[in-house]
Amino acid sequence: MGTLVSSSWLVLGDFNAVLGAHESLGLHSLAHSSCEDLKSVIEFCDFIGIRSQGARFTYAMSRYPCSRVERRLDRALDSEGCISCLCDISCEALSRRFLDHCLLVIRLSDIVNVSPRPFRFQSMWLDHPDIMALVRRI
Numbered sequence: 001m002g003t004l005v006s007s008s009w010l011v012l013g014d015f016n017a018v019l020g021a022h023e024s025l026g027l028h029s030l031a032h033s034s035c036e037d038l039k040s041v042i043e044f045c046d047f048i049g050i051r052s053q054g055a056r057f058t059y060a061m062s063r064y065p066c067s068r069v070e071r072r073l074d075r076a077l078d079s080e081g082c083i084s085c086l087c088d089i090s091c092e093a094l095s096r097r098f099l100d101h102c103l104l105v106i107r108l109s110d111i112v113n114v115s116p117r118p119f120r121f122q123s124m125w126l127d128h129p130d131i132m133a134l135v136r137r138i
Contacts, residue, residue, distance in 0.1 A: 008082035011047065012091065012104055014059075014074050025057060026069035047077035050106075054093040058102040074104055083108075 017034040018024050042049075057070035076091040083089055088109050093102040125131060 009079045010050075010076065010083055010106070011045075011079075012050075012074070012076035012106065014101060016073055018071050018073065023057070023072035024070070026071075027067055028069050042077065045077075046080045048080065050076040050078050050089055050091045052076070052091045052093060055095055055102045058093045058104070059100060060096060061100055074101055076104060076106060 015038055017038040018030065019038060020035055021030060024030055041047075052075065057072050058074035059071045060068065062068040074093065078089065090107045092105045092107065094105060096102050128134070
């Protein structure tokens with residue numbers, strides 16, 4: 001998919017699956033197939049996970065006092081790290097208050113100047129034994 005889309009893109013939200021047991025806490029077992037499906041989609045789309053801060057688990061459910069389940073279902077993904085190359089990007093999972101999911105906030109800062117640098121001649125280049133041959137080829 002990454003090769004089909006030429007621009008940078010960002011995907012965030014509830015993926016309704018975790019990448020593994022490290023993203024789950026509670027009594028309910030994980031569906032191994034959904035973990036593999038999410039990994040496959042991330043790989044197929046050339047996504048890179050955006051560094052996340054705040055709540056470790058973005059979803060919590062508790063129907064009964066002893067059956068609390070917490071999972072990291074919500075995430076932000078960057079296409080091939082393109083956006084991460086241009087700026088400092090992070091995702092913050094805010095604490096849950098009234099919802100069962102955390103709200104995600106994307107922060108973009110420190111835009112990197114990607115314009116070409118001016119050419120600067122280095123006198124040490126003249127010491128290279130093949131300098132004249134290199135200049136002729138250019």
